[in-house]
Amino acid sequence: MVFQSLTFLQFFALVLAFYWLLRERRAQNWFLLAASLVFYGWVNPWWVLLILTTCVVDFTAARFLTDRPQQRKRWLVLSLVTNFAILCVYKYFDFFSTSVAQMLEQFGIVGHPFLLKVALPAGISFYTFQSASYVVDVYRKQMEARRSLPEYILFVSFFPHLVAGPIQRANFLLTQIELPRVFDARIARNALVLILWGFFKKLVIADNAAMVVGKVFSLDEPSFPVLWAGVFAFGVQIYADFSAYTDIARGISRLLGFELCRNFDHPYSAESPQDFWRRWHISLSNWFRDYVYIPLGGSRCSLLRQCRNILITFLLSGLWHGAAWNFVLWGAWHGALLVLWMLWDKAPEAFRPGRLPKPLRIILTFILVHIGWLMFRENSVDHLLRHLSLNPFTADATQWRMGLFFAAQTFIYAFPLYLHPAVDRWLDRHAAAQSEHFPGWRWTWACLGMAAALYLGLILLRSPSSSDFIYFQF
C-alpha cells in the first residue's frame, strides 16, 4: 500500500477514526498492530510472517540476554545472525551469486549462477536494522528488555515508517508506544501541513524531476551538459522523494499521537561531506555511526585506523542501499570524500577548507554529492564509466543549451525545495521560540494559506506519471 493511493487514504481514515475512539492505550496498540500488519501484508501476506519472525527472534533474544547473563553473547550472536541471514537471503544472495559467477568466468570457469529469484520484501533493510539495534542496545545495557511482545512488534512494524523509515530507536519510539497518547489539535494541524508538503514534494517536485531524469538516462550517449543536468534533476528527485516519504510518515504518526525523528536537515546546504551526512538520511547515518563506526574504533584511534573505519562504514552503507556494484561504488565514493576532507582539515591552517568562503564550500559539497548521485542512479557500470569520462569541451553550444533547458525545467519545479531552508530559518527565528507547534490565529492563517497553496500546487502541477518512492526498493 503506497501513501499516494486512494486505498491508503481510505485505510488511514478508518484507522484514524477507530484509533481515537479507543480509550485504552493497550487497545489502541493492539489496533495499531493489526493495522500495521494489514498495511504490510497488503501486497504480499507472506511478508508478514517474515517480519514476525524477525520480531519474535529479537524480542526473545533480548529477553534471554537479560535473564541469562552468562549466555549474553550467544543470544546477541543468534539475533544478529538471524537478522542478517534473512537480509542476505532476500537481498544479497542473487547479487553475490552472480558476482561470483562473473568472477569465475574471468578465469575461464563458465557456469550458471544459482539464483533464488525471490521478491525483495518492502522495507526489509529498514526494519531489520531497527530490530537489530534494539538487541544491541539491550546487550549494551542502554535499555531494558521489554516484556510485551505485541508492543515490540508494533515498534518494528508501525506502519507509517515501516517501508522507508526513518529508522527508529527503541528508546525513542518504543517508549512512546508504552505511554498513553492524547489528541492535540495544535499538533494535528501541523501534521496536516507536513503531510501536504510531503505530497507536494513527491507528486510535484520528485515526479516531475523524475521525468527529466528518465529522459536523460535513457540516452545512449548523452553529452556532458545533458548528463549532468540529468544528475542535477536526480539530486532533486531523490531528495524530494525520500524526504517526502519521511514528512508524510511523520505527519501521519503525529495524527496518531507519535513523534518520529527527523531524517533530513536541508542536506544541500551542507558545507562538507561530513556535514552532508549529518543532514541526509540522519537515522541511517546515526545507526551506522553507533553500531558500526564506533564499535570499529570510531575516531578515537590512529588516523589510519580512523580512515579505515570510515571506509568500511560507508562501503557497508552503500551495500545497505542495494545489492549492486554501483551502490558499493557510491558508498566508497562517500567514504573517500569523508577521508579526504578529514585529511584536508588537518592541513596547515591557511589551506584548510574552513578558509574557503561558506558559499564556495556549499557549492563544492553540492558538486561532490552529485557526482555520487550519478553512481547511485546509473546501475550499468559500463555506462557509468563512460559517463564519468565525458569531456565537457567536446559538447557544442546546442548541447549546453539543452543541458540548461533540463536544469531550468527541474529548477522551476524544485524552487520550493530550495526556498525551504530559508523558510525554516525564518520560522526558527520568529516562531519556534514561542512554541514548536505555532499557537495563535496568526499562525493558523499562515498554516491555512500554506495548506491551500500546497493543495492547489498538487492539483495543478502534479506530474502526469507517478512512481513508487525510490527508497521502497531498499
Added chain:
Amino acid sequence: MKFQSRPRAELVQLLLLGGVVLGLPFLLSSGAGPDSIKPVAFDQERYDKVARRHPHVVMIGNSMLNTRVDKPLFNELAQPNSIGYVAEGGTRSTVWYFNLKNFVVPLEPAPKVVFIFYRDYDFTAPWMHLEGDRLETARTFMKPEDEEVLAFARKLGGVAPGSSLDFYLPEQITLDLRRRISALAIDIAAAGQGKTGDDVMQKHLNGLFDFQNLRSDVFDAGAAANDILPGESKLFIADPGENLLERFHTLAESRKIQLIFYRVKRRPDENNEVIQDAELRAYTASFKAWAESKGHVLLDETEDPRLTLSMYHDGDHLGKNAMETYTRMFLERVKPWLPLPPASPERKP
C-alpha cells in the same frame, strides 16, 4: 478519545484546515471539470469530405494509420476501389466507435469494408485518451446523443462526469501550466538566440530523443507506448458492459459492413521481432475468434519479418521513407478483402 486541553479556538482552527484539505476539491467541483463543459462540435466538413468520395472502403485509426499508409499511393493502387480515411492521431477505440457511427454508417451507399488500425489492447481499454485536448478532439467526431457512450467509456476508466476525479484532474489548466513551464525553460536555454531560438531548441530536443539515440538496456519501446498499466486485466472480454466491441458489431451489422481489425506490428527489437508475452498472444487469439464469430476479420502483421526496425522512426510510427514499401505490402495483405479486385498489379517502386 483523550484530548490535550487547548483553547476551543484551536479545534476550530484544525477544522478550518481540514476544511481546506477536504473542501477545496468540492469548491472546484462547483464549476464542473473543464472536460464536461465543452459542447459537441461535430466536424461536418470532414464528414462531407469522406462522403464525397463514396468510398467502398473506409480506414479508421490514429497515427498508426497515418504513419503507415501512403494515402495517395494506396488510392491509386487500390483502384477501382474508392477509399475514405477517418484517421486522427492520438485517438483510441471510443473515438473509432464515433468514427464508425457518425462518419461511416450514414454514408450512402454504405461502404462494404472498414479497416480499423489498432495496437494490442486498444479495444478493451475504451477509456484511453478521453481527457484534456484529446477529449476536445473526440468531440469533433461526436453527435449530441454520443454523450452517453462517452460517459460510459470514461466511467470504465474510473472517470465519471461530476465525480471527484474530474475536479482533481483539471487537465487543461495542468497541461497549460506544464507547457508554460516548459516554454520558460526553453526561453532560458535559448536566451540570446533571437526569435527563432525556441524553434531551434525544440528541433534539437526532438533530434536528441530520436530512437536511434536511446539505450537498449533501459528503454522498453513496448512499455513506453503500451498505455496498459501494470496490474490491469489483459483478458479479452467483448461484454457490452466492459467495452464497445459489441456496439461496433451492432453498428456494422446494421449496414452490412465487414469490420477488419488490423493489428499493426509494434516497434520490433534489433532482431526485427516483437516480444509478445503469453497473455498478449492469448488475448489476440480470443479477439480473432470473437471477430470471426461475428463475421468480421482480424488481421495481424506482428509476425511479418518484412517490417524491420530500420523502417521505424519514433515509437511504433514508421518513417516517411518506409511508407511506400509498407503501402505496397499492406495492399498485398488486404487485397482479398477489398470489395473490387484492384485493376492493375502494383507497380514496382
